[in-house]
Amino acid sequence: MTEFTQTFQQDFDKLLRLRRDVRRFRTDPVDGGIIDRCLATFNLAPSVGLSEPWRIVKVQSAAARQAVLENFETTNAEAIKGYSGEKAQIYSTLKLSGMRDAPVQLAVFCDEETPKGAGLGARTMPETRRYSVVAAITQFWLCARTIGLGVGWVSILDPDSLTKELNVPENWSLVAYLCVGWPEDVLTTPELVTAGWETRSDILETLER
Amino acid sequence: MTEFTQTFQQDFDKLLRLRRDVRRFRTDPVDGGIIDRCLATFNLAPSVGLSEPWRIVKVQSAAARQAVLENFETTNAEAIKGYSGEKAQIYSTLKLSGMRDAPVQLAVFCDEETPKGAGLGARTMPETRRYSVVAAITQFWLCARTIGLGVGWVSILDPDSLTKELNVPENWSLVAYLCVGWPEDVLTTPELVTAGWETRSDILETLER
Numbered sequence: 001m002t003e004f005t006q007t008f009q010q011d012f013d014k015l016l017r018l019r020r021d022v023r024r025f026r027t028d029p030v031d032g033g034i035i036d037r038c039l040a041t042f043n044l045a046p047s048v049g050l051s052e053p054w055r056i057v058k059v060q061s062a063a064a065r066q067a068v069l070e071n072f073e074t075t076n077a078e079a080i081k082g083y084s085g086e087k088a089q090i091y092s093t094l095k096l097s098g099m100r101d102a103p104v105q106l107a108v109f110c111d112e113e114t115p116k117g118a119g120l121g122a123r124t125m126p127e128t129r130r131y132s133v134v135a136a137i138t139q140f141w142l143c144a145r146t147i148g149l150g151v152g153w154v155s156i157l158d159p160d161s162l163t164k165e166l167n168v169p170e171n172w173s174l175v176a177y178l179c180v181g182w183p184e185d186v187l188t189t190p191e192l193v194t195a196g197w198e199t200r201s202d203i204l205e206t207l208e209r
Numbered sequence: 210m211t212e213f214t215q216t217f218q219q220d221f222d223k224l225l226r227l228r229r230d231v232r233r234f235r236t237d238p239v240d241g242g243i244i245d246r247c248l249a250t251f252n253l254a255p256s257v258g259l260s261e262p263w264r265i266v267k268v269q270s271a272a273a274r275q276a277v278l279e280n281f282e283t284t285n286a287e288a289i290k291g292y293s294g295e296k297a298q299i300y301s302t303l304k305l306s307g308m309r310d311a312p313v314q315l316a317v318f319c320d321e322e323t324p325k326g327a328g329l330g331a332r333t334m335p336e337t338r339r340y341s342v343v344a345a346i347t348q349f350w351l352c353a354r355t356i357g358l359g360v361g362w363v364s365i366l367d368p369d370s371l372t373k374e375l376n377v378p379e380n381w382s383l384v385a386y387l388c389v390g391w392p393e394d395v396l397t398t399p400e401l402v403t404a405g406w407e408t409r410s411d412i413l414e415t416l417e418r
Contacts, residue, residue: 004220004355011217012224012355016253016348042413044225046350048364050399050407056415064418079332087327096330107418117407118296121305121364123288127339128364131384134340138347139225141255146213146221155257155330155337166418175340190259198259198326204251206265209273209316209375 022150025101025181041143045136048128049117055109067165076156097154102179109172133175150183231359234310234390250352254345257337258326264318276374285365306363311388318381342384359392
């Protein structure tokens, strides 16, 4: 019952290789049942002390989308100023968000004060609550990819402003803003590699102690 | 080439359901090739700006293991004091670390100052570097489970002390301490549920904006 075949292990490796941060989406809608199926992976994620601190906002209204888009554009305009020369030139060509096209957009928060889990494991490392949310997002991302659905994680945002713009409880902190939809293309290489921004390492160095 | 079968999708769901935070390990060694195969998933993880900020320390020497164990025991003894009544009673029965038995132990850090990625996406949310490390750990954890290997994430630690005890660079921050090995049992239910500490939600509430 519990073991996984070699074929599954190979396909799992393929899944990791084909997972991309997607920024170019088709605008056609995604069936709500598919989104719900991907979101169901949140409840299977590891969480510190079983605190399950993930909180999800479906950003759907034109007003909310506009606020998030403006937040991104303002933050991105500031970010560009930090580069010069070739980096500035490449940066200006990058597409860093699929917000204008992605049919599904999710703001994912961490409830920093949830009583669930009674603080187990989070006393000296409270950031593990946010890490639990990231683990859940990672599972969601991979599940989406098994169905062919693309996910893009936007972090070029002012998180405190976004929290206010979306009017969520004060004890929620933004972990990620996710654009979700059918990708324009199936890419095997990260866009940042193709654009010449950064290379991908194929070795992993480790230390020993 | 890119699509995944329904059988794979179902097995992926089974993988998420069978992934556990493992605290009870057999002491027999794990072949280094298997660990390397699981560690290779780090290089496939998403990372902000392709910064790949994960740094891994294999904790192997008796001295290093003893230092980490003492760190855990001191931190755990402090944590127990935060509970009373039934919670204190349950807490005292919980096994919260496999450090005494797990044949492979990994301290996973984030390089907060890596030049890789040139800061892309991390200006307003520098915590996304640490989130990248968590995404990589999640992939490692799932990959390990496809092989039947257990992973347990210990967060009941003083992270600053651990960084010093393991003598890693100052700009590295501890994200996770992972115990890895063959699990004593294949569990379908989280130990914290079985022990009566916390329940698992089977619904996911979402807000709309």
